[in-house]
Amino acid sequence: MKVLVAVKRVVDYNVAVRVKQDGTGVELDNVKMSMNPFDEIAVEEAVRLKEAGKASEIVAVSVGPQKATETLRTALAMGADRAILVKTDAKVEPLAVAKLLKTVVAEEAPDLVILGKQAIDDDSNQTGQMLAALLGWSQGVFASKVETGEGMLTVTREVDGGLQTVELKLPAIVTADLRLNEPRYASLPNIMKAKKKPIAEKTPEDCGVDIAPRLTVLKTEAPKKRGGGVKLASVDELIEKLKTEAGVL
C-alpha cells in the first residue's frame, strides 16, 4: 500500500498569536513555525503502517512557500521516503489545497492519503473531506484508530457522544485526531538521512489549478478580552458570589 501524507507549515502551537494593529491579519514576522501538530500525527501513522509492513512507500506533500521544505524535511526525518512541495507564496484556501492534492494523487496513485483533521492556523477542518469529495473516495475523518484489511480500512472516529467505527473501501482518505498516536521525535541520524532524501518541486500552474481565493478577509480582529476577575479566599465566599453577584446558582 502506498501512502501519501499532507503536511502544513503553521505557527507553532506554543506561540501566542497577535493580531496586527491595522487589522490586516496576524503578526507572522519572527514567529516560530512548525509542522501542524495534527499532520505530525498523520505522518506518524503512515510511518507505523510502514514499520508494520503494511505500507510500501510514504510520500509527504506540502503546499506552501519555499520554507515549507523544512516541514517536509521533518516528515522525511520521521520516516517518509520522499517529498513533494507545491510551491507558492500565495494564501491557499482548503478548496484549492484539495485541488492541488488531487493532481498529486493522480500522479502518485496512492491507496491511502492521511491528513491532519485541522490546521491550527485557519482552523478550517476541511481539506481531507474536500479531497475525498473531489476524488470520489471514502473518508474516515477525526480518526483515533486505523486498522488495515484486504482492500479496506477500519477506522474508529471521534464523534459527538463517543466513538464510531466505519469500514472504508480503498483508496481512502483518513484525517488524524489527537488520540490516533503520539508522534515520535526524529532521531539525529534520521535527521541527517532526511537531508539526502529527495524533495520534488512544482507550482500550482504546473498542476493546472486556479488557486485564487474565494473568500475575502475584510478584517482580522483580536477577540473581546475578558477582564481577569478576583481571587477569593474561601469556598464559602465563592458560593456567595456565584449566588448573589453572578446569579448563576
Add this chain to the structure above:
Amino acid sequence: MTTLLLAEHDGKLLSEQTARTLAAAAKLGAPVHVLVAGAGVASIAEAASRLDGVAKVLVADDAAYAHQLAEPLSALLVSLAPNYDALLAPSTANGKSVMPRVAALLDVMQISDVIAIDGTTFQRPTYAGNAIETVTSSDPKLVVTVRGSAFKPVGEGAASAPVEAVAAAGDPVLSRFIKEELDAAERPELTSARIVVSGGRALGSKEKFEELILPLADKLGAAVGASRAAVDAGYAPNDWQVGQTGKMVAPDLYIAAGISGAIQHVAGISDSRVIVAINKDEEAPIFQLADYGLVGDIFTILPELKDKL
C-alpha cells in the same frame, strides 16, 4: 433565495444544535428549509417543523442515512443544492464531516465555524480564537458551518411547517458503518449545558476524576468537560475534551478544576458567562480570564464545594 439547513439528530431526537443553527440561518434573511436525513426519522421531522422560522421540512428517510455517513449524505445535499443559495449545518462532528464534502462537490469554499452573520459577511475564529476574521464569499452559493454556542436557540411553537418527503440520492457505498460506542447520555450535553464542570491533568487518575468531578457536576445538574491532558491520560472520554480541537462551550457557569489555561483550552471556554478557576498555582494562566479564582488544592476544595452547595 432559500437556505437549506441540515438537521442534527441522533436517530431518536432532534439536537438543540439545530435550533441554534436556525438562529444563525435567520440572519441570512431568506426562508429556511430544514433537511432531516436518517432512517425512521418521522418524529424528528415533526419536531423540526415546530421550530420558529422553519418554512418547510424535507425528510429523506432511507437506511443509507441511518448513521450520517458523509459519502451518501453529501450526495443527498448536492442533489438538493440547485434549489438553494445557502447550505448550513452546525459545526458538530457530523456537520464538520459532511459539509466540506458538499462544498467541494459544488466547487465552493466553505466558511467554517461561523460565530456571527451580518447580511453577507461572516465572522469566524482562527488561531484558536486569537484572531477573528470577517469574511465574504465570491462563490455563487454559500456552504457554512455554525458554532452553536455563539447563537441562542430559536423558540418552538405549535404552528408546524409542512413536511415533505424527498428522494434518496443513492449510496455510493464507499464506506460502511460497523459500530458506535456512545456514552449513556445521563448528563446535559456539553455544548448546550447551562453549567459545565471540567477537570484537568491535576486529577491524576480516572478514579479521582470520577470521584471529584462527577458528583459536583451532578449536584449542579452540569455537563462534564475535560482538558486534553485529562483526556489523553484516559481520565475522561474523548468527546469531553473542551477547546480549540474539541468542543466549544458557552455556559452561564464554567468551572475549571486543575486546568492550567493553555491557549487551546481557553479557545473553547472564553464565551462562558462566568468562569471559575480552581488551581493551586496562583500564576496559572487560567486566572487571567477567570471571573472568580480559588488558589488551592482541588482535592480539598472540590469536595467542600460539593458539600456546601
